[in-house]
Amino acid sequence: QYLDAYVVRGQTYLSIASSNSKKSPRAELNEYADRAIADFDRALALDLSSPWALLGRGDAFTWKKQTEEAAKNYERALQADPMFDIAQQRLIALRTATAKKQIAARQWRQALATLDPLLRSDESPSWIYQKRDAHILRSQVYAQMDKLQQAVDELTIVLRVDPANRHALLFRAKLYERLRQGSSSKSDFDRACTLGSDEACAAVAHFTAAPGP
Secondary structure, three states: OOHHHHHHHHHHHHHHHHHOOOOOOHHHHHHHHHHHHHHHHHHHHHOOOOHHHHHHHHHHHHHOOOHHHHHHHHHHHHHHOOOOHHHHHHHHHHHHHHHHHHHHOOOHHHHHHHHOOOOOOOOOHHHHHHOHHHHHHHHHHHHHOOOHHHHHHHHHHHHHHOOOOHHHHHHHHHHHHHOOOHHHHHHHHHHHHHOOOHHHHHHHHHHHHOOOO
Protein backbone atom coordinates (compact mmCIF):
# COMPACT_ATOMS: atom_id res chain seq x y z
CA GLN A 1 0.00 0.00 0.00
CA TYR A 2 3.06 2.30 -0.19
CA LEU A 3 2.39 4.57 -3.18
CA ASP A 4 5.84 6.19 -3.37
CA ALA A 5 7.55 2.81 -3.73
CA TYR A 6 5.57 2.03 -6.88
CA VAL A 7 6.41 5.46 -8.32
CA VAL A 8 10.15 5.12 -7.60
CA ARG A 9 10.29 1.58 -8.97
CA GLY A 10 8.45 2.69 -12.11
CA GLN A 11 10.91 5.55 -12.56
CA THR A 12 13.76 3.08 -12.11
CA TYR A 13 12.41 0.82 -14.85
CA LEU A 14 12.30 3.84 -17.17
CA SER A 15 15.85 4.79 -16.22
CA ILE A 16 17.02 1.28 -17.14
CA ALA A 17 15.35 1.60 -20.55
CA SER A 18 16.83 5.06 -21.19
CA SER A 19 20.36 4.19 -20.08
CA ASN A 20 20.42 1.11 -22.33
CA SER A 21 18.74 2.64 -25.37
CA LYS A 22 21.95 2.54 -27.42
CA LYS A 23 22.95 -0.95 -26.33
CA SER A 24 19.79 -3.07 -26.57
CA PRO A 25 16.98 -3.46 -29.14
CA ARG A 26 14.09 -1.11 -28.42
CA ALA A 27 11.55 -3.97 -28.44
CA GLU A 28 13.51 -5.59 -25.63
CA LEU A 29 13.57 -2.37 -23.62
CA ASN A 30 9.84 -1.80 -24.11
CA GLU A 31 9.36 -4.49 -21.48
CA TYR A 32 10.81 -2.09 -18.90
CA ALA A 33 8.39 0.63 -20.02
CA ASP A 34 5.52 -1.82 -19.63
CA ARG A 35 6.71 -2.70 -16.12
CA ALA A 36 6.89 1.00 -15.32
CA ILE A 37 3.32 1.55 -16.53
CA ALA A 38 2.15 -1.35 -14.36
CA ASP A 39 3.77 0.24 -11.30
CA PHE A 40 2.33 3.67 -12.06
CA ASP A 41 -1.09 2.05 -12.47
CA ARG A 42 -0.68 0.43 -9.04
CA ALA A 43 0.17 3.85 -7.58
CA LEU A 44 -2.88 5.40 -9.24
CA ALA A 45 -5.06 2.65 -7.81
CA LEU A 46 -3.99 3.99 -4.39
CA ASP A 47 -4.33 7.66 -5.37
CA LEU A 48 -6.09 8.45 -8.65
CA SER A 49 -4.69 11.99 -8.77
CA SER A 50 -1.03 11.31 -7.87
CA PRO A 51 0.91 13.85 -10.01
CA TRP A 52 4.13 11.83 -9.89
CA ALA A 53 2.42 8.62 -10.98
CA LEU A 54 0.70 10.46 -13.85
CA LEU A 55 3.99 12.10 -14.85
CA GLY A 56 5.73 8.72 -14.86
CA ARG A 57 2.93 7.20 -16.90
CA GLY A 58 3.29 10.03 -19.41
CA ASP A 59 7.05 9.45 -19.60
CA ALA A 60 6.52 5.73 -20.17
CA PHE A 61 4.10 6.33 -23.04
CA THR A 62 6.49 8.93 -24.47
CA TRP A 63 9.16 6.22 -24.45
CA LYS A 64 6.76 3.91 -26.28
CA LYS A 65 6.09 6.76 -28.77
CA GLN A 66 2.38 6.80 -27.91
CA THR A 67 2.29 10.58 -27.81
CA GLU A 68 -1.44 11.14 -27.41
CA GLU A 69 -1.64 8.83 -24.42
CA ALA A 70 1.45 10.51 -22.97
CA ALA A 71 -0.09 13.98 -23.40
CA LYS A 72 -3.29 12.88 -21.65
CA ASN A 73 -1.29 11.79 -18.62
CA TYR A 74 0.69 15.04 -18.47
CA GLU A 75 -2.58 16.99 -18.72
CA ARG A 76 -4.09 14.90 -15.91
CA ALA A 77 -1.00 15.61 -13.78
CA LEU A 78 -1.51 19.35 -14.35
CA GLN A 79 -5.18 19.07 -13.46
CA ALA A 80 -4.15 17.40 -10.20
CA ASP A 81 -1.47 20.04 -9.55
CA PRO A 82 -1.54 23.16 -11.80
CA MET A 83 1.86 24.22 -10.38
CA PHE A 84 3.55 20.96 -11.38
CA ASP A 85 6.21 22.51 -13.61
CA ILE A 86 7.83 19.26 -14.73
CA ALA A 87 4.57 18.03 -16.27
CA GLN A 88 4.13 21.37 -18.02
CA GLN A 89 7.64 21.19 -19.45
CA ARG A 90 7.08 17.62 -20.66
CA LEU A 91 3.81 18.63 -22.32
CA ILE A 92 5.44 21.60 -24.05
CA ALA A 93 8.24 19.41 -25.44
CA LEU A 94 5.81 16.72 -26.58
CA ARG A 95 3.30 19.03 -28.27
CA THR A 96 6.06 21.08 -29.93
CA ALA A 97 7.78 17.98 -31.35
CA THR A 98 4.46 16.62 -32.62
CA ALA A 99 3.57 19.92 -34.30
CA LYS A 100 6.99 20.07 -36.01
CA LYS A 101 6.33 16.68 -37.60
CA GLN A 102 2.86 17.73 -38.69
CA ILE A 103 4.16 20.95 -40.24
CA ALA A 104 6.89 19.02 -42.07
CA ALA A 105 4.10 16.85 -43.50
CA ARG A 106 2.10 20.02 -44.40
CA GLN A 107 -0.69 19.00 -42.04
CA TRP A 108 -1.63 22.55 -41.14
CA ARG A 109 -4.96 21.94 -39.41
CA GLN A 110 -3.60 19.00 -37.44
CA ALA A 111 -0.70 21.17 -36.27
CA LEU A 112 -3.11 23.87 -35.11
CA ALA A 113 -5.14 21.27 -33.23
CA THR A 114 -1.93 20.18 -31.49
CA LEU A 115 -0.73 23.70 -30.64
CA ASP A 116 -3.95 25.51 -29.73
CA PRO A 117 -4.57 23.71 -26.38
CA LEU A 118 -0.97 24.41 -25.38
CA LEU A 119 -0.95 28.15 -26.13
CA ARG A 120 -3.31 30.12 -23.91
CA SER A 121 -3.62 33.91 -23.87
CA ASP A 122 -3.54 34.08 -20.06
CA GLU A 123 -0.09 32.50 -19.65
CA SER A 124 2.56 34.12 -17.46
CA PRO A 125 5.61 35.53 -19.31
CA SER A 126 7.84 32.75 -17.96
CA TRP A 127 5.69 30.08 -19.60
CA ILE A 128 5.41 32.09 -22.82
CA TYR A 129 9.21 32.13 -22.95
CA GLN A 130 9.33 28.34 -22.64
CA LYS A 131 6.63 28.02 -25.31
CA ARG A 132 8.22 30.43 -27.76
CA ASP A 133 9.08 27.66 -30.26
CA ALA A 134 5.44 26.57 -30.22
CA HIS A 135 4.32 30.16 -30.90
CA ILE A 136 6.76 30.37 -33.83
CA LEU A 137 5.39 27.10 -35.20
CA ARG A 138 1.83 28.40 -34.96
CA SER A 139 2.89 31.56 -36.80
CA GLN A 140 4.26 29.36 -39.60
CA VAL A 141 0.93 27.55 -39.83
CA TYR A 142 -1.01 30.82 -39.93
CA ALA A 143 1.31 32.11 -42.66
CA GLN A 144 0.68 28.99 -44.76
CA MET A 145 -3.06 29.52 -44.29
CA ASP A 146 -2.72 33.20 -45.38
CA LYS A 147 -3.68 34.43 -41.93
CA LEU A 148 -0.81 36.89 -42.01
CA GLN A 149 -1.85 39.23 -39.20
CA GLN A 150 -2.40 36.30 -36.85
CA ALA A 151 1.06 35.03 -37.81
CA VAL A 152 2.52 38.46 -36.96
CA ASP A 153 0.69 38.47 -33.63
CA GLU A 154 2.24 35.11 -32.67
CA LEU A 155 5.73 36.43 -33.35
CA THR A 156 5.01 39.62 -31.44
CA ILE A 157 4.15 37.48 -28.40
CA VAL A 158 7.54 35.76 -28.74
CA LEU A 159 9.46 39.01 -29.12
CA ARG A 160 7.89 40.51 -26.01
CA VAL A 161 9.59 37.83 -23.89
CA ASP A 162 12.62 37.21 -26.15
CA PRO A 163 13.47 40.50 -27.93
CA ALA A 164 16.73 39.10 -29.34
CA ASN A 165 15.10 36.15 -31.13
CA ARG A 166 16.60 36.52 -34.62
CA HIS A 167 14.38 33.88 -36.17
CA ALA A 168 11.20 35.58 -34.95
CA LEU A 169 12.43 39.00 -36.11
CA LEU A 170 13.40 37.73 -39.55
CA PHE A 171 10.14 35.87 -40.03
CA ARG A 172 8.05 38.83 -38.86
CA ALA A 173 9.97 41.15 -41.20
CA LYS A 174 9.03 38.91 -44.14
CA LEU A 175 5.40 38.83 -43.02
CA TYR A 176 5.35 42.63 -42.81
CA GLU A 177 6.67 42.66 -46.39
CA ARG A 178 3.76 40.49 -47.50
CA LEU A 179 1.41 42.84 -45.66
CA ARG A 180 3.05 45.80 -47.47
CA GLN A 181 4.15 47.40 -44.20
CA GLY A 182 7.57 48.52 -45.38
CA SER A 183 8.69 50.55 -42.37
CA SER A 184 7.82 47.76 -39.92
CA SER A 185 9.56 45.25 -42.15
CA LYS A 186 12.73 47.35 -42.37
CA SER A 187 12.75 47.88 -38.60
CA ASP A 188 12.69 44.13 -37.96
CA PHE A 189 15.32 43.47 -40.63
CA ASP A 190 17.51 46.15 -38.99
CA ARG A 191 17.19 44.55 -35.56
CA ALA A 192 17.87 41.05 -36.92
CA CYS A 193 20.90 42.35 -38.84
CA THR A 194 22.28 43.96 -35.67
CA LEU A 195 21.90 40.56 -33.99
CA GLY A 196 24.02 38.91 -36.69
CA SER A 197 21.59 37.65 -39.35
CA ASP A 198 23.30 37.80 -42.76
CA GLU A 199 19.96 37.35 -44.52
CA ALA A 200 18.53 40.34 -42.63
CA CYS A 201 21.60 42.46 -43.46
CA ALA A 202 21.13 41.66 -47.16
CA ALA A 203 17.49 42.73 -46.90
CA VAL A 204 18.52 46.00 -45.20
CA ALA A 205 20.98 46.65 -48.03
CA HIS A 206 18.16 46.07 -50.53
CA PHE A 207 15.97 48.61 -48.69
CA THR A 208 18.83 51.13 -48.72
CA ALA A 209 19.53 50.63 -52.42
CA ALA A 210 15.87 50.82 -53.45
CA PRO A 211 14.90 54.13 -55.09
CA GLY A 212 12.73 56.45 -53.01
CA PRO A 213 9.09 57.24 -53.89
